[in-house]
Amino acid sequence: KQEVTQIPAALSVPEGENLVLNCSFTDSAIYNLQWFRQDPGKGLTSLLLIQSSQREQTSGRLNASLDKSSGRSTLYIAASQPGDSATYLCAAGSGNTGKLIFGQGTTLQVKP
Amino acid sequence: DGGITQSPKYLFRKEGQNVTLSCEQNLNHDAMYWYRQDPGQGLRLIYYSQIVNDFQKGDIAEGYSVSREKKESFPLTVTSAQKNPTAFYLCASSIGALGYNEQFFGPGTRLTVL
Numbered sequence A: 001k002q003e004v005t006q007i008p009a010a011l012s013v014p015e016g017e018n019l020v021l022n023c024s025f026t027d028s029a030i031y032n033l034q035w036f037r038q039d040p041g042k043g044l045t046s047l048l049l050i051q052s053s054q055r056e057q058t059s060g061r062l063n064a065s066l067d068k069s070s071g072r073s074t075l076y077i078a079a080s081q082p083g084d085s086a087t088y089l090c091a092a093g094s095g096n097t098g099k100l101i102f103g104q105g106t107t108l109q110v111k112p
Numbered sequence B: 001d002g003g004i005t006q007s008p009k010y011l012f013r014k015e016g017q018n019v020t021l022s023c024e025q026n027l028n029h030d031a032m033y034w035y036r037q038d039p040g041q042g043l044r045l046i047y048y049s050q051i052v053n054d055f056q057k058g059d060i061a062e063g064y065s066v067s068r069e070k071k072e073s074f075p076l077t078v079t080s081a082q083k084n085p086t087a088f089y090l091c092a093s094s095i096g097a098l099g100y101n102e103q104f105f106g107p108g109t110r111l112t113v114l
Helices: none
Strands: A004-007 A010-014 A019-025 A032-038 A044-051 A056-059 A062-067 A072-077 A086-093 A100-102 A106-111 B004-007 B010-013 B019-025 B031-037 B043-051 B054-057 B064-066 B076-078 B087-094 B109-113
Touching: A004 A086, A010 A019, A019 A032, A019 A086, A019 A106, A032 A062, A032 A072, A044 A056, A044 A062, A044 A072, A072 A086, A100 B043, B004 B087, B010 B019, B019 B031, B019 B087, B019 B109, B043 B064
Parallel strands: A010 A106, B010 B109
Antiparallel strands: A004 A019, A019 A072, A032 A044, A032 A086, A056 A062, A062 A072, A086 A100, A086 A106, B004 B019, B019 B076, B031 B043, B031 B087, B043 B054, B064 B076, B087 B109
């Protein structure tokens, strides 16, 4: 059974710092790994999708990597800004149903 | 604008009542999903539908029911059999149901039992 874990649960950094969010999964037989952002009381916004055959994806200041052999993905945020404050969720896509298994999220606070 | 809409944004239910949450998408996606989010937890899958007139139970389907009569609509009914329905409900869709398709989410419905 696939389990997804995100550590730490919360993170507070000063503005301008580069940071890394971690995501680990127990079953390496994934189709993809998707990173989302969630603002308080809102739905999820898709940030990056890494297919199982890919090693990384980039969008602006965001870079996500995937290492299936070690069961890990990281989300790198460069030059963090207060507007980056949110909860970041990773989810592993498994099987042929499109089902996503979610981690519990990392809540990020970027202080001005 | 293409996207996923959910209504209502807030919903209050009395004990013993059934309520229905709406989810509509105009992305022409075949697959649709319902997730539940509890405070401090990740999302858990309730039901999913890979195609019109077909749907499957997810990990926590007890106390819920769905229908998929139209491609763009996937309503979720929370029945009185659901013991702890207070949660944030999120609907999602993807172009196909295979595991490599990106999922897109609606804004959510917050359900509170009075």
